[in-house]
Amino acid sequence: MKQTPKSKDEQIGKLKEKLREAEANLEAIRSGAADAIVVNTKDGVKVFTIQGAEAAYKIMVETMNEGALTLDSDGVILYVNSRFSSMIGFDSSELVGKLIYNFIPQNQVKGFESFFGKSVKGRKIYQDFELVKRDSSILPVYFSSAPLDVVGRNDVCIVASDLSERYKAKRKLLELNNSLEKKVRERTDELEKRKNELEKSQQQLEKFAASLEDQVEHRTKQVRELTKALSLAEQKQRQRFSLILHEDLQQVLFSIKARFVLLKDSIKEGDSKEIEEDIEELERLSTKAISTTKRLAIEFSPPVLQKEGLDAALKWLAFHMERQYGLKVYVCIEEKFRIIREDERVLLVLLVQELLLNVVKHAKTKNANLIVSRDDKHINICVEDKGAGFDLKQEKNFARKKAHFGLFSIEERLRLSGGSLDITSSPGQGTRISMKLPFDSRFQQLGVE
Amino acid sequence: MKKKILIIEDNEDIRMLYKRMFRKEKMIEISAVESGEEALRIIPDFKPDLLFVDISLPGISGLELTRKVSQEYPSVKILVVTGHEVIRYYDEAINSGADDLVSKEIGKDILIKCRKLLQIQD
Incomplete structure (x- = not known):
């Protein structure tokens, strides 16, 4: 069949156009502007990459620090880079052609399907997943997925970042956090414990303060009572002094004065018998006056109390009680000592005197024992009699009895000196009152008798 | 007729002194006791004209x-003596029925007071 000139020209024109297109493609390939050539073959469209261009990308993909893989729309692995292979411990030859689902843990398959499905549909998405490694251990990864823009295919490219270090750091952080929380909890518990202890201490302190206040109040009351008792004792002492002055000394002095007047009359009258009688009486009265003044001086400030040991003072007291009140006091001193301070010495003798005066007033007996003994820490001074006694069991009356016998003030005075008073008594069985004082620096041992 | 004085004084020295003071009084008979109780016991028999009593x-x-x-024997004169200050007890003594209150200190002048109360002339 003969071709028409138009038809030839058309053919030439088409060939020229193809030639121009081919020259342009060639130029593009030469210049590097084209990476691949898409060819329409009888088997369909095919992509032919240009080796030079692919090599650069391949080097980049193979050497990058992230794992990379391409999958077809069914999830079949088409390509993995070396990093991805090393990440999960399989060679690329073992991975290519396998379903990606084989490397996803069972519990994450559903989640990955959804993720992968969205990628296939052309979305760029990101999500954390886990991969099962060759040794069955789990590798946490971050998948960044994007569709591959290849004509006629729905392949997907995934970049996988190894999260194990990050997870390790996170775990460490979590551990640190837990440890910190634990420490905070422990510290809080400790603080709570301290707070409770503090509250307890505070309560104890408050209780102690309250008890201290009570003690101070009680002590103040005691001191007040004692001051009252001392004042009363002093008043009694003054009254006694005044009585002796009035009843004894003053009467003698009145007599002396009147006798002198009578003596003058006798001299005037020259009655020698009466003169002699008056002079003798004046001498007797003067002696009596001197004796009374001596007694007063000794009774109110016995010289024996000023220097001697306590044994001498107590023996003097026994002598005085017999002479003055007819009370025979049997003194038994197991150990000699003296009290260094005079006021304390006098006070102790006065306390013993009060106990002996109680025997005189209430015991209805003419005999008493005064026993002084000492143990390691205390001095015991005991006054006992076999007289009337009283009932200690009647507690209501006991306080009254104590007050009556002046025992209250004795007890208080002893307590202020760190001592105590012990009373044993029953009706008809006599009374035993023991004063206990700490043997401290106030005392000085003089030797055993 | 002798006047009778009953001395009531617990101090022996003073009692002795009074006895000595009244010894030369021809018109006075004295008796001395230690206590008020004893005085009340002997008054009915002794029938004193004057009670010379220590306060x-x-x-x-x-x-x-x-x-x-003073209530039971209103005719008996009563002279109270004291070793204390007179002014301290004077009103009380007079109100109790005493005719006078004197100090023991006046000594022999007590005689004068007694004579005066008993209306004895020197």
Whole structure:
């Protein structure tokens, strides 16, 4: 069949156009502007990459620090880079052609399907997943997925970042956090414990303060009572002094004065018998006056109390009680000592005197024992009699009895000196009152008798 | 007729002194006791004209005795003596029925007071 000139020209024109297109493609390939050539073959469209261009990308993909893989729309692995292979411990030859689902843990398959499905549909998405490694251990990864823009295919490219270090750091952080929380909890518990202890201490302190206040109040009351008792004792002492002055000394002095007047009359009258009688009486009265003044001086400030040991003072007291009140006091001193301070010495003798005066007033007996003994820490001074006694069991009356016998003030005075008073008594069985004082620096041992 | 004085004084020295003071009084007969109780016991028999009583006595006090005697024996004169200050007890003594209150200190002048109360001329 003969071709028409138009038809030839058309053919030439088409060939020229193809030639121009081919020259342009060639130029593009030469210049590097084209990476691949898409060819329409009888088997369909095919992509032919240009080796030079692919090599650069391949080097980049193979050497990058992230794992990379391409999958077809069914999830079949088409390509993995070396990093991805090393990440999960399989060679690329073992991975290519396998379903990606084989490397996803069972519990994450559903989640990955959804993720992968969205990628296939052309979305760029990101999500954390886990991969099962060759040794069955789990590798946490971050998948960044994007569709591959290849004509006629729905392949997907995934970049996988190894999260194990990050997870390790996170775990460490979590551990640190837990440890910190634990420490905070422990510290809080400790603080709570301290707070409770503090509250307890505070309560104890408050209780102690309250008890201290009570003690101070009680002590103040005691001191007040004692001051009252001392004042009363002093008043009694003054009254006694005044009585002796009035009843004894003053009467003698009145007599002396009147006798002198009578003596003058006798001299005037020259009655020698009466003169002699008056002079003798004046001498007797003067002696009596001197004796009374001596007694007063000794009774109110016995010289024996000023220097001697306590044994001498107590023996003097026994002598005085017999002479003055007819009370025979049997003194038994197991150990000699003296009290260094005079006021304390006098006070102790006065306390013993009060106990002996109680025997005189209430015991209805003419005999008493005064026993002084000492143990390691205390001095015991005991006054006992076999007289009337009283009932200690009647507690209501006991306080009254104590007050009556002046025992209250004795007890208080002893307590202020760190001592105590012990009373044993029953009706008809006599009374035993023991004063206990700490043997401290106030005392000085003089030797055993 | 002799006047009778009953001395009530607990102090022996003073009692002796009074006895000595009244020894030369021809018109006076004296008796001395230690207490008010004893005085009340002997008054009915002794029938004193004058009670010479110490204000401070053990048991019944001088003023109590004065009150009793002045009520029971109104004719008996009562002279109270004291070792204390006179002014302190004077009103009380007079109100109790005493005719006078004197100090023991006046000594022999007590005689003058007694004579005066008993209306004895020197």
